[in-house]
Amino acid sequence: MSQEAGCDTKGGGSTVTSVTAGTSGKHEETPVVTEDSSFVYACRLCRRILFTHEEIMPHSADSSSKGPKAFGRRGAPKQQSDQQNAGVCTSYFLNPDVSIWVAAESREAHCESGGTSVLPDTVYCPNNSCSAKIGTQSWVGSQCSCGVWVTPAFKIHGRAVDKLQSQ
Template sequence: MALLDKVPGELKLYIGGIFTLRRRDALREANITHVLSVLRMPLDDDLFSPYNHHVVQVDDVDDENLLEHFPATNRFIQDGLDGGGGVLVHCAMGKSRSATCVIAYLMQKHHISVSEALSQVQQARPIVEPNEGFMKQLELYGQMQTPESVEDTPAYQRWVYQREIELSRAVGQAPEAEKIRFEDEHVTDQAASFELRCRKCRRPLATSQYLIAHDSSKSTNDQGPISSIAETARDCAHYFLDPLSWMRPELEQGKLDGRLECPKCHANVGKYAWQGMQCSCNEWIVPGISLSKSRIDQVKKAAVSEIRRPPGPAVSSPVNPRQNL
């Protein structure tokens, strides 16, 4: 009799496809008590009647949000193992969706990387290959340090915001006002290295932790690849940045693009385009929210007695994982 595909180690954790549920003798021999189904399709209740059963209804597509389910699937797997029985995680083919959930569990359980967890699962089932979108979600989950609640994590909130921007971009519309994430209302603990001020009235508009670094593989200078916010800002005509609360009156109007004015002197200091904007260095930034270098002064932190941020409630949160200041 063929055995089930068991993840290496002492855990009674198994992975398979939908047809694995037909192998009753093998399931009984493995003492399977919990079954996690990760798929969206009609399921025969008779297949699950002997087991504790949990379903996550997702499709095997890159833009499906499986990340939000990791805490619940991890708890279900752990509950099954703690009860002394075996746990089977399955999808349609036992290749992508089920593997993603097993990898997420192993990352949290053993504090290991995505690649290490993937290698373990592939030892059990060589065909395992999560789709590209799920792999990115696993990488983000690792960067978030596999929290018990992902929805309260700023990195997850930013990721959801970026998904909303992409969706709005796909349909040619500006994002809904309530879905715009004003980053200074989620202040990081990361120290600012410099401040950007309106050249006309000297009003502080942003600090360096809100700037978006360009892709170093696409943007270069005379010395080689650009690898920092400071170098990007120095070599390009614009500072690209996250939405900040002083931009709220303009960004919440529902326009696809427009101008940004200094909230104090109303000088034109930049522009925005939700569909994206090309920098002078040819890098394409989505969304494109920029301050013009010719209208802004950059002031080093050492010259600033107190870093002043645009108005907005100060809420402590972890460092933004996609920035490297």
Template sequence: MGKSRSATVTCAYLMQHHCITPDEALAQIRQARPLCEPNEGFWKQLELYHSMATPKEVDEIPAYQRWLYQREIELSRACGQAPEAEKIRFEDEHVREQGGAEFELRCRKCRRRLATSQYLITHQPRPNTTAIATPTTTPTSPSCSHYFLDPLSWMKPELEQGKLDGRLECPKCKANVGKYAWQGMQCSCGDWVVPGISLAKGRIDEVKSRPLGSGTAGVGVGMGIRLPPSNEGGRRTGVGGQGNL
């Protein structure tokens, strides 16, 4: 009695109060009570708490919210049901999109952007038993026929229907671009991803993201305006001397 749950709470307190790791906290506790051993689920929560820098309040932290969402998915999966519509976490509504995404995923038919690389879920292809396999931590590899990703807001009309599985259509041209299965889906590389929300590589183009300030939309944002040769010595004021254009 008291070797798992109470030890976990004490570890969390020591981590928050003394800014130490879960291992260091447990080592301190075991000096007084050697049998203490948080179970696997509690230990993962301690590691998550440490990765969040042990805040006093966790409710509004994205990493904790994602953990709650994953718990909801696990409970729904155990019951053989899709998660309730109001509990689905559409990642692009919670995370501000970063300009550092490596690439975009676009519908091959109409070129509509469906996702960026920041929403891809990393999975581990299973090693090939007949050849020397090189482990990878990239979101997708040549052996994968799908891109797995978080739920995104354009998927709402389909995912909120409460079905266990189905197909995903491009919101612009209605082309079939992928599929989903709340119970999980096996990638062609052999790994099992839960939940399985995927875009088929054969129906998607991977386009390298443009850096901020590029293209016509980026004029004046990091690139500036090219002046005629007569003005290269300095910017002239606008009409009536109202300042730079």
């Protein structure tokens, strides 16, 4: 018998706490961890852990954004409705101030350009024996599949990483 639920977002991850009344009438708190807070993301080829949920830059497709229609081709056949496409993110955008290995690559590219915007560049797996292409980086920004423009964009493709249970 759940009477109320609270949400705790300390530390970047989100934890939902449900409060239940036991047979003695005292309230007992049962922490329920949400899906993304207990996962890590690893390179699909070498399985090196690349980032955690806390390193992902949050973004949301609100009603003020143009959505997928803004950059879509006109007259192209629609495979799915716009409502089905909205909110479906196929990539992860990392925060370069939190992700150490992304920060090193991004600062290098930014310094080489003299502090100006650089063209989109490839992000590789930091494992020297793997070096698989896992995404792109751009100081100008990039559009997510949900339609939101994210700046700066350190975009890791969802198909290049595996979502693993953290230990």
